[in-house]
Amino acid sequence: MTSVHYGELLKRLGVDIDAETLQLALTHRSYAHEHPGTPHNERLEFLGDSVLGLAVTHELYVRFPEETEGSLAKRRAAVVSERSLARIARALGVGEHIRLGHGEELNRGAEKDSILSDTMEALFGATFMVCGPEVARDLVLRFTADLLDDAYVLGAGRDWKTEIQELAAAQGAGEIRYEVTATGPAHAREYESSILIGGEVRGVGIGSAKKQAERAAAEQAYHRMAEPTRAAGA
Template sequence: MTTVDNGELLKRLGVDIDAETLQLALTHRSFAYENGPLPHNERLEFLGDSVLGLAVTTELYTRFPDLSEGELAKRRAAVVSERSLAAIARSLGLGPHIRLGRGESMTHGDDKDSILADTMEALFGATYISCGGDRARDLVLRLTSALLDDDFVLGAGRDWKTEIQELAAELDLGEIQYVVTGTGPDHARVFEADLRIGDKTYGVGTGSAKKHAERSAAEAAYRYLTSQEDAPTTLLIEDSSDGA
């Protein structure tokens, strides 16, 4: 395993986590099981999840006094999502600092959204342990504050399939169906989904996996029904999670 300078990571984070706690925060369970058993970062991740949630929730409550509970919850879910945390981790160059087992290393675990996001939460927990609650909150907000107003991030974090299901029920429109077709070779497959209610298409979406296409079709339909545009919009939404 290539040695990296964790001091550079601390400079980018702007906090002074003690060496032992930092190493623990950067130790994935795959490394711990192969080299021990050793302690790993899941307990710090558990703590960091609460640190993250409280900091973001408090900031949302303060910054947006006119938003309803439901809207605040949607924004929080988007900002603390795996996708958002992984993007923050990549911006910090976190991947090479994570201690991984051989299997995870061979499958590029240092660039997997789930591992990056979990390690970010562990670092929030480690900051809380080493530096206290105020410094941990400051770190969370410094890294997430811009996301609270980012329309792309907020949209990407929403559960559009559930929202369109609820909206269709509220409007008594009937049962939703997704009609999905795929084109292209297996290694570069592109899917298109039509969201239909009865014989009418309300949204069309495309993506590199069926679930991505359905999700973008659901968002297009939701935006169509809530804005009453002339025609459904075709959306392309990609994410880095696996699945077809």
């Protein structure tokens, strides 16, 4: 990776981080494992997680003065979720700059939500260390402020499997069961989950992990079952 590439990413981030620290923030543990003696970004990720959490928590506290603690906690969980951070990383083109081990490259690691979100946190941590807390806070809010009331993002913070269980019980819809199938090679497995409620398929979800597919199916089922209830009460 050259300084030119660093310059392109730094321009998108809008911060001034030295090349060595930026390279550290972009180094995944799989790369360090294959290159003994090379440090990786997990310590910066640890720091960035706190930087992110504090910035988002304070912004929510100020922006939504009437909301309860529980409601604010749900919003925060959604904004700092793996899916939301990966979404930000993709918009910035972070994936193409991550240093990965050969095996992780073959597994398309630069496209994985988990690696993208962890790297995003490492970048927040690197900004804090080099530029200070105010610049780091501004960086976080520049990319998360619009997500604080984004319906799509807020859905990521909800426990759909619990919510559909509660809704099905309230409606007397019957027992819930998930059926999951997997396709594709081991390094690029895709899962499809169907949720059956009372023996009827109420939702289908797809994901790169079994739990992700089940959550997607539960979310679809929840919306399908909750909408008639809302319409009747309108």
